[in-house]
Amino acid sequence: MNRSAKHRRKFRHGPALRGLALVLAAGLVVAGCTEADPEEGPTTSVDLGGEAPALAALVESGDLPPVEERLPAEPVVVTPNESLGQYGGTWRTVTQGPGDEVWFQRTIGYEPIVRWIPEWTGAPGDAEVIPNIAESYDVNEDGTVYTFHLREGMRWSDGEPVTTADVQLYYDLVSNPEITGTVDGISDSIVKGSTGELAALEIGDDYTFTLTFPEPSGVFLPSLAEGTSLMVPRHYLEQFLPDYNADLDALVESEGFTTWAELLAAKYDAWTNPDLPVLNPWMVTEPLGTSTAVVAERNPYYWKVDTEGNQLPYIDTVRYTVMNEPEVMLAAAIQGDIDMHVRHFNTAVNKPVLAQAREEANFDFFNLIPGLANEMVIMLNLTHQDPVQREIFNNLDFRIGLSYAINREEIVNTVYQRQGTPSQVSPQPESPFYSEALSTQYTEYDVDLANEALDRAGYSERDAQGRRLGPDGQPITFTVDNPGQPGFDDSLALISGYWAEVGITMTPNSMDRSLYEERRSANIPDAGVWLAGGGTDVVQNPYWYLPVSNRADYAQLWATWYTTNGAEGEAPPEATQQQMELYDELRATFDPDRQAELMTQILEISAEQFYHIGTVLPASGYGIVSNDFHNVPELIPDSYRVATPALTNPEQYWMSQ
The missing domain is CATH 3.10.105.10 (Dipeptide-binding Protein; Domain 3)
Structure with missing residues (x-):
């Protein structure tokens, strides 16, 4: 099987936010999936458009490169769910704090190398997996060899280029028994076959790499789509690794840790370490554990655009107010202090209370296709x-x-x-x-x-x-x-x-x-x-x-x-x-x-x-969304494995100003 998107036009049209029927209705073409006729993602041609005013000001002052230099040659083009958005606004949501990091992942942290389609159903196999960080990928007939092609010109949030060197370091880390399974986000389970043997990594060039399994790996692509990027920011993490830093012992001691593995675990945490470069739409600026809120600001090097070529995300800031108890979160929702949320308090017990408050608090419900058992x-x-x-x-x-x-x-x-x-x-x-x-x-x-x-x-x-x-x-x-x-x-x-x-x-x-x-x-x-x-x-x-x-x-x-x-x-x-x-x-x-x-x-x-x-x-679930918060689908698949609501592309949400 081959899943690749040809360089036929200027930009690739990435994950659409509507069903396949709507994609076809828009005149976009999806080819069949065969060896002779490889499957192609929907494509469209767009010219580069706008960027957030705050970023434009930084470009004007010389503190940030122009948008065309910040985007890859083939950015993902996201079709807005309802309408093109406007820049600005702060998305107000809530978190229980430490132990609730999954909500960050589901809202601002879902950028795997391949991803789920928004209309995911849970079907076996990889039919509902599409490229994301990878511009394209190829799989041999028996499912043992996976070749990924990265997006040329793509950058980390600090402006450094994304290359296969980042993949190589990820592989080195998951191959290291001192690290794998002990550092969150670094686990060899993804790149192991069913026999427990690691897939072999081959670097082709700066943008191409191959993983070869000793036997067919039928769940590899779906496993990646759950949230694995297969890469780490090498230029940043090398300073915390013994093979690259001769003075690491002194650094470990000065940072207050006992081992370099403990130091690495602390530094490789996007929610507590704002210095960690990321590929997410927003990057944490006020980390978990430092105040009563976690705050994330837009990533100036984010690599997705809308159908007019405007760089995403639309929303400036995401603010997670820390509230330990769901009852407190419910009270905040009733008061109209939450813009969009689909966790913690969205229970059958609470729905009548929320329904009574929604008009005055200016929000409404969207529905969830239940994923719970x-x-x-x-x-x-x-x-x-x-x-x-x-x-x-x-x-x-x-x-x-x-x-x-x-x-x-x-x-x-x-x-x-x-x-x-x-x-x-x-x-x-x-x-x-x-x-x-x-x-x-x-x-x-x-x-x-x-x-x-x-x-x-x-x-x-x-x-x-x-x-x-x-x-x-x-x-x-x-x-x-x-x-x-x-x-x-x-x-x-x-x-x-x-x-x-x-x-x-x-x-x-x-x-x-x-x-x-x-x-x-x-x-x-x-x-x-x-x-x-x-x-x-x-x-x-x-x-x-x-x-x-x-x-x-x-x-x-x-x-x-x-x-x-x-x-x-x-x-x-x-x-x-x-x-x-x-x-x-x-x-x-x-x-x-x-x-x-x-x-x-x-x-x-x-x-x-x-x-x-x-x-x-469970019966069908629900979430809440402010009437001033747009592009949230009325019906969303709900599952931990698809990082609800991340598969709907939160970067295209926007807020009335």
């Missing part, structure tokens, strides 16, 4: 450090009994305002992977069935207070770590009562997001709760169905065993290993139909293993 999944720690707790949690009948004891209809009605359906973690009904058996098993509220399952588990004996006794003769009791997402507190309060009725003591353990992340990554909790992905992005987000990622909080050590090829962690049960083998085959398969077959088998085993306990399948 569950509003709140309860993850008992199957690899618990305590052997007694581990034995209890790994007892399938114990988990089944707890599931039967939950009155999901009551949770839907009282917590989620009658929005949603009782369900285990499951693909959405619209997904080709939907399984009624997986979705509905053990969801009936039946105290008798719950007690039967718990008795069958071997925990029929009780103390004087009616509490069931575990294998050590002590009452079965555990805590559930709760990061405080909307609906979690109320749901857990109800579930604690349900489980007490069948003799199980569960205590919610509320905490902020950063502590939750710290505890879960260290395999400390008895159990935890989170929103379950994999509702539409089933192939791209499989860890809710088998533990192949450190996000699989229900079995951290099994996931570690998988991700380290058995070097660390603990070997999982035979059925889980079978899933992992199927997933390895899926990763090595370039045929989307075969990928679908393998994913279906994985889901069947997941249903049998019943790793965790779901509650509610």
